[in-house]
Amino acid sequence: MAIILGVDAAWTERGPSGVALLSSHLGVRKVLSVAPSYESFIATASQHGAISRHKPKGGAPNVSDLLEAAKSIANASVDVVAIDMPISKKPILGRRAADDAISEAFGAAWAGTHSPTKDRPGHHGRLLTAGFNRAGFSIATADSWSKPSLVEVYPLAALVRLMRKRKRPGYKVSKTLTYWPGRSKSDRLKLLLNSWHEIIVALQGEVGYLGFEPPRSFTSFASLKPYEDMLDAIICCWIGACFSEGAAEPFGDSDAAIWIPRAG
Numbered sequence: 001m002a003i004i005l006g007v008d009a010a011w012t013e014r015g016p017s018g019v020a021l022l023s024s025h026l027g028v029r030k031v032l033s034v035a036p037s038y039e040s041f042i043a044t045a046s047q048h049g050a051i052s053r054h055k056p057k058g059g060a061p062n063v064s065d066l067l068e069a070a071k072s073i074a075n076a077s078v079d080v081v082a083i084d085m086p087i088s089k090k091p092i093l094g095r096r097a098a099d100d101a102i103s104e105a106f107g108a109a110w111a112g113t114h115s116p117t118k119d120r121p122g123h124h125g126r127l128l129t130a131g132f133n134r135a136g137f138s139i140a141t142a143d144s145w146s147k148p149s150l151v152e153v154y155p156l157a158a159l160v161r162l163m164r165k166r167k168r169p170g171y172k173v174s175k176t177l178t179y180w181p182g183r184s185k186s187d188r189l190k191l192l193l194n195s196w197h198e199i200i201v202a203l204q205g206e207v208g209y210l211g212f213e214p215p216r217s218f219t220s221f222a223s224l225k226p227y228e229d230m231l232d233a234i235i236c237c238w239i240g241a242c243f244s245e246g247a248a249e250p251f252g253d254s255d256a257a258i259w260i261p262r263a264g
Contacts, residue, residue: 001024002024002025002241003022003074003078003080004240005021005067005082006019006153006237006238006239007085007233008230009085011121011125016037016229017061019041020034020237021033021237022240023074029206029208031207031208031234032073032211034210036227036230037226038061042066045070060127067135078148079149080151081132082237083151084236086099086116086121086256087129087256089254092117096252098256099113099258101252101258102157102260109165109166111154133150135148137149139152141255141256141257142257151240156168157260158238158239158261159235161264163199170191170192170195171192171228172228173221174221176221196231200214203231207234207238207241210234212227238261239260242259243259
């Protein structure tokens with residue numbers, strides 16, 4: 001059995017980061033826990049996946065506490081950390097071969113990567129990466145990986161493959177005006193939730209029940225952001241499971257690679 005910790009990591013300390021935990025055994029995957037922040041994931045470890053209703057907080061995690069919480073929930077140590085944040089064996093100063101490879105492969109579907117800089121994720125990203133390195137997790141690159149593994153993933157490109165999309169699904173709360181310009185707020189809320197529903201159905205075919213459901217009533221886009229973060233964290237887990245099962249491929253080089261599930 002493999003235990004995968006998925007982290008939808010904010011690129012700054014101020015932003016909250018969704019966290020999920022998944023087990024994979026003989027092709028059967030199960031979401032064990034999901035939370036909208038490091039703090040709530042750690043706090044709910046003794047509650048076996050209960051989701052905190054408090055507003056998620058930002059901040060960098062104590063990696064040891066995070067891994068210990070995951071171990072408590074799974075009754076087993078984490079084998080793979082799948083993180084949606086640029087990581088590398090060398091300092092990140094700008095775009096990497098990994099970013100260019102993803103943009104070449106998925107740019108036509110509007111799923112190219114954001115460009116990292118020396119400041120984003122910068123010091124915050126280096127601290128997080130170093131924390132997992134100290135815990136024994138080695139970065140999985142295009143030509144070298146071992147367990148326990150720290151694996152960089154990219155949910156948007158993975159969804160393009162999973163859902164066989166010619167254009168990436170629109171599911172980011174902050175980008176609804178980009179996806180659907182000129183539409184009213186209520187229309188954009190409905191379109192966003194419809195997109196989420198489509199993604200959830202596709203993901204459930206890979207990991208089963210996600211451990212949460214989007215709210216049925218809501219008043220603002222901001223109130224939906226924690227659910228987006230949890231959804232991304234579960235996508236990270238799914239990619240990590242594919243990596244563990246030998247069903248993912250790297251885009252990058254010997255310094256850094258972004259892993260995407262192989263096309264089915």
